[in-house]
Amino acid sequence: MRDVIYVGGAWADSSAPATIDVINPANEQVIDRIPAGTAADVDRAVAQARRALPAWEATAPEERAAHLEAILTGITARQDELARIIAADLGAPYALAQKVHVGTPIAVLTGILDVLRAYDFAGERCGDSLIVREPVGVVGAITPWNYPLHQVVAKVAPALAAGCTVVLKPSEIAPLAAYALADIIDEAGLPPGVFNLVSGTGPVVGEAIAAHEDVDMVSFTGSTRAGRRVAELAAASVKRVALELGGKSPNVILPDADLALAVKVGVAKAFVNSGQTCNALTRMLVPLALYDEAVALAAKAAERYTLGDPLAEGTRLGPLASRVQFDRVRDHIERGVEEGARLVTGGTETSLAPGYYVPPTVFADVTPSMTIAREEIFGPVLSILAYDSEDDAVRIANDTPYGLAAAVWSADPDRALAVARRIKAGQVEINGGRFNPLAPFGGYKQSGLGRELGRHGLEEFLEVKSLQF
Template identity: 50%
Template sequence: MTTDQFYIDGRWVAPLGTETMAIMSPATGQALGQLSLGSKDDVDRAVAAATRAFTTWGQTSPRERCALLERIVKVYTRRRDEIAEAMRIEMGAPIGLARGAQSGAGLGHLRDFVHAMQKIEWEAPLAPGDTANRIVMEPKGVAALITPWNWPMNQITLKVGAALAAGCTMVLKPSELAPLSAELFSQILDEAGVPAGVYNMVHGTGPLVGEALCAHPDVDVISLTGSTRAGTAVLKTAADNIKRVGLELGGKGAAIIFADTDVEQAAAGTARALFQNSGQSCNAPARMLVERAAYDRAVEVAAEVARSVTVGDPASDATQVGPVVSAAQYERIEALIEVGMSEGARLVAGGPGRPDGLKSGYYVRPTVFADATNAMTIAREEIFGPVLTIMPFDTEAEAVSISNDSVYGLAAYVWTTDGERARRIARRLRSGMVRLNGTDLPFGSPFGGFGQSGIGREGGVWGIEEFLEVKAVSGWPPE
């Protein structure tokens, strides 16, 4: 399994550098093949292609761009199973999850951008009836798109789809841990007829390819999904050229469960949401806050879920939780589980070491800690693994205070049958997204957060606007 070409200027080309890395199987811990890594020279030629292409693509009509997105949707739909299989191999997503939410997220976002384009006023009067003053929405320019490994198609389509809709040209740097799905996505865009230079893809590491992209003087806008550390580095690099930066970073979401709700449903739903994707979701409900009257039962239910989920080979339809993505990720999660135990949290399920019967691969035991405090490391750091931390609360104000006591503010969850309380808490939570009583946010909702969870929003109209400039024109001639 050798991945040794980049997609630049409408063609598959050989890298200019010679550096490579192994493509690893999270399920076995063994090498699957080899990935060629890009260099600054590869970035330069990809940005040059995007810069040339912007002179024409940036002038296309929304109708033309929408037609390209519709073609991409058709090809993606036909090749969705291939995308799912690639994510199973490269990141260890259970095949059911890969065929469902993982590949489905990409398709859903692409379809939604087609609809979102119809909602944008690309040219409009400054005020109703004003014929002399015009507001024009125009593409920002060349975009650097840097995506993670945990939801590969979700993040690639959120960025590429929005940039295409806006009229930007782009260079994508997918995660080096998830190169196979990015290769397939590039094939899909080529088959759909994306014009040469509009979309370019270069494999590589963040410190080399990512930094070169962010520092490039011809890049106008940067969109990164990654760690808070990576976001900080991007902001510092982008400051030299005053680039627009969009960041989707970490999270430590809290699920607040009141005693008036169906506690078993709420606790089980929270635990399953956390364990999905092996806990590798920035918007996962990693902290479960439970009203004291319902606390003991909620802890029991969460522990039962942890003990009952099927952990194993991602190729099996029976598997619910697969491996985490890498040896480094496995070791970090294991270390944090040990920290949770040493700091005094009560271990009620899981714990260190691989699940029974799994002697290789990066498998983590679904783990539940109870009786934690919000000062503990496991309550403050983003573990990014199948580790749930549970805390009690006595009052609504205390629950909100604990939830908001975090450097992050991406997603929050509330379970209560009291409608007024639900509305009141939703308004008080410092979080970019709030899900009430197990509901999902539909495609087109703005995805992003407060604080160190990032800057800007992805998805729908808000996602497209991240790649647009606003131009004010006075003295518009009558038509």
């Protein structure tokens, strides 16, 4: 049992008398327990991070790169173990856990190393000034359960590369990959206090980190509601805040697109990780003349997503991560039916039990005002909406409080690019453009503040200083 926290370069007992059960969502069995950490645990971790900061921020970039390289080597050597951990506490199919949940952090960390080795910390001249960048300080990283290794690496790696020290609170729902990463960091020989981990709930440990006066920056990924709370607490000490929040991303299929390909890829991007992805393409926008054909193609594609045990061969969708998420997704499906959307395939019923399983679900006849078209569901639920002109498609795409991601499909790349430029989102895939771990990731509007990944992700953890001559 991982009933400890990682503070000051060593595993230590928490001051918390209580523990939190880690549940395997495929069978609803307790597979581990972690401490329900306290504000006192956060104080200990922050004190260690503050103590370690002067020496760490003074290290040469080459030395920090060597430490990160050792961490990358450790992750790479333990890929299979990490994938099995994520399959167990998140419920991700094993193949997905290997390729995405572990493969993506490896790509991200490799990218951060490339950025760090090329970054000019000496600064740039601007008239009679030298503009330099320095570490922001102690970083509180609060990460979600849906990508429990990737989201940690996407914050911890650039923070360490920048010369910051870190206090991490992983999600209590799927915390075991973060614990395994802490083991890897410990084995890599990172100086004591540079990285710390405190487990627990958001209202206790997360809020203690966000409000702590000795934390210089908080980087949070999660719901928009929780992000508002983090920003509110951080405002008291005017600390820097980076927020990667929710999304309701549109997939705009223009009339001249390859409809079969656009629908097939769109369904895949809606259902990946059982739909538990902030940038999932959950709204498919289709020209009215092609609507019935698109609905039929989407239904056929959805029915190929085999629902089952994460470790069973052929499983493409695993369970949802928790009972809370299971109930939330089922409620949204029922709301969709109540509001008049047409359930094409899927729904709330499945023969799989126990486990938090929801079938891949497609709704047609969805209007922009429906709840399932407006709220982030975070499950395998796709809404298909019709539009009657390109301007109408852009209007519907932007008719959301979110702005994290989008996609555009057209046989004419220039046309697709022009439409993509009109969509208010932080990243837009054009004709199935692939994820780039060096490109900035983040959102407009209520999808957050700041950017992760690549050079932009590194610079989130750096302060800008002007030296005048």
